[in-house]
Amino acid sequence: MNLHNLRDKTEQVNFQKAVKQGLGRQQGLFFPDDITPLANLDALLKMNLVDRSTEILSHFIGGELSKQDIHSIVSKAFTFKAPVKQVTHNINALELFHGPTLAFKDFGARFMAQCLAQFKVDGRITILTATSGDTGAAVAHAFFKMDNIDVVILFPKGKISPLQEKLFCTLGGNITTVAIEGDFDDCQALVKQAFDDQALKDEIGLNSANSINISRLLAQMCYYFEAVAQLNEAQRKDLVISVPSGNFGNLTAGLFAKALGLPIKRFIAATNENDTVPRYLLTGEWTPTKTIATLSNAMDVSEPNNWPRIEALFKFKGWSLTDLGYGTLTDEDTKKALLELDNLGYLCEPHGAIAYHELTKQLKNHETGLFLCTAHPAKFKGSVESILKRDIYIPEELASRADLPLLSKQIPVDFKQIKNLLLSL
Numbered sequence: 001m002n003l004h005n006l007r008d009k010t011e012q013v014n015f016q017k018a019v020k021q022g023l024g025r026q027q028g029l030f031f032p033d034d035i036t037p038l039a040n041l042d043a044l045l046k047m048n049l050v051d052r053s054t055e056i057l058s059h060f061i062g063g064e065l066s067k068q069d070i071h072s073i074v075s076k077a078f079t080f081k082a083p084v085k086q087v088t089h090n091i092n093a094l095e096l097f098h099g100p101t102l103a104f105k106d107f108g109a110r111f112m113a114q115c116l117a118q119f120k121v122d123g124r125i126t127i128l129t130a131t132s133g134d135t136g137a138a139v140a141h142a143f144f145k146m147d148n149i150d151v152v153i154l155f156p157k158g159k160i161s162p163l164q165e166k167l168f169c170t171l172g173g174n175i176t177t178v179a180i181e182g183d184f185d186d187c188q189a190l191v192k193q194a195f196d197d198q199a200l201k202d203e204i205g206l207n208s209a210n211s212i213n214i215s216r217l218l219a220q221m222c223y224y225f226e227a228v229a230q231l232n233e234a235q236r237k238d239l240v241i242s243v244p245s246g247n248f249g250n251l252t253a254g255l256f257a258k259a260l261g262l263p264i265k266r267f268i269a270a271t272n273e274n275d276t277v278p279r280y281l282l283t284g285e286w287t288p289t290k291t292i293a294t295l296s297n298a299m300d301v302s303e304p305n306n307w308p309r310i311e312a313l314f315k316f317k318g319w320s321l322t323d324l325g326y327g328t329l330t331d332e333d334t335k336k337a338l339l340e341l342d343n344l345g346y347l348c349e350p351h352g353a354i355a356y357h358e359l360t361k362q363l364k365n366h367e368t369g370l371f372l373c374t375a376h377p378a379k380f381k382g383s384v385e386s387i388l389k390r391d392i393y394i395p396e397e398l399a400s401r402a403d404l405p406l407l408s409k410q411i412p413v414d415f416k417q418i419k420n421l422l423l424s425l
């Protein structure tokens with residue numbers, strides 16, 4: 001697969017290089033030169049997740065990895081299901097939280113980790129990531145116990161939920177977690193400083209594994225096919241998918257699936273009050289405001305880093321942005337949506353509830369709706385229990401780690417100390 005930098009078309013890379021590099025020059029995103037629709041869609045929809053995903057990914061990266069290698073990567077990465085559950089007569093939920101860290105980010109992070117392992121990179125790789133919760137956990141578990149790969153995760157001390165901290169700060173081995181005495185922006189700034197230090201970058205083989213990595217998007221495409229495969233003929237006819245969005249990687253992956261020929265009539269981009277994209281779609285003006293904290297904190301993003309890919313894809317396909325649905329929900333209305341779902345017998349959490357609400361508002365009579373559930377309700381135990389006024393079930397993946405000791409180091413916002421840590425691994 002050939003890709004180019006959206007900011008500088010003269011920078012051309014293959015898949016392997018794009019995965020290792022993450023971002024191109026001038027912070028440009030990599031984008032495929034060509035997206036040819038799949039020829040054998042009906043046959044693909046009859047396959048199981050691993051076989052089908054192998055075929056879809058071979059379509060993109062078959063020139064660089066054999067089908068056998070891709071099958072091996074996918075079968076190690078996608079070891080859990082993505083079931084579609086019926087919620088109302090014409091609305092279904094796609095549950096993407098059955099992986100080891102209970103959020104959809106497991107799909108992308110595990111696929112990326114297996115790709116890097118397959119490339120057998122010379123020398124060592126150090127993955128350095130800042131997290132406000134879900135990404136760090138997914139990356140830590142995806143790379144845990146891998147040879148020649150060290151993972152360092154910075155998170156703001158005291159600002160992630162206790163259960164979330166237990167999930168990834170108890171692993172040890174090649175996973176180092178650092179509680180930074182600052183906020184998430186401080187963590188991100190430290191990561192950026194490390195990437196600006198060329199000598200350090202070369203010495204330890206720095207990679208960020210963040211959501212702009214092309215491998216994560218390719219992996220995420222696969223569960224849109226898995227969703228459609230679980231629907232019947234009638235449900236596939238006028239399918240509308242609502243995606244809870246923050247950095248817009250998830251929606252980008254869905255749009256790629258549509259570009260490959262998956263029958264999706266339209267998408268809805270659902271956000272919380274960090275609504276840069278909905279306002280842009282309404283007014284044509286890109287005016288990010290200060291990020292505000294909401295109940296759906298994994299979507300508290302006001303400068304979504306995947307958006308340029310969405311614009312590029314619409315242009316490539318000749319689609320119109322006016323066909324992209326959008327909607328924004330306040331915390332108050334998110335609570336109502338969560339309660340409404342609970343009354344329907346479906347336990348959800350704030351991110352999925354936002355997507356559900358926008359779907360109920362925009363779905364027409366003859367259409368079938370699907371909303372993406374991006375995290376397990378237990379990951380947002382505190383807010384879910386206080387909204388529903390009852391205790392919820394904690395799955396084994398979380399419960400089993402609750403008594404393990406936290407292994408994080410504590411470091412102030414001081415790049416020198418981070419650099420020393422990175423060099424000492």
Ligand SMILES: *Cc1c(COP(=O)(O)O)cnc(C)c1O
Nearest residue numbers: 245246247248249250298374375
């Ligand atoms: C990361 C995340 C999102 C946002 O996904 P994007 O791809 O960044 O738009 C939504 N929900 C949950 C639970 C997440 O962890």
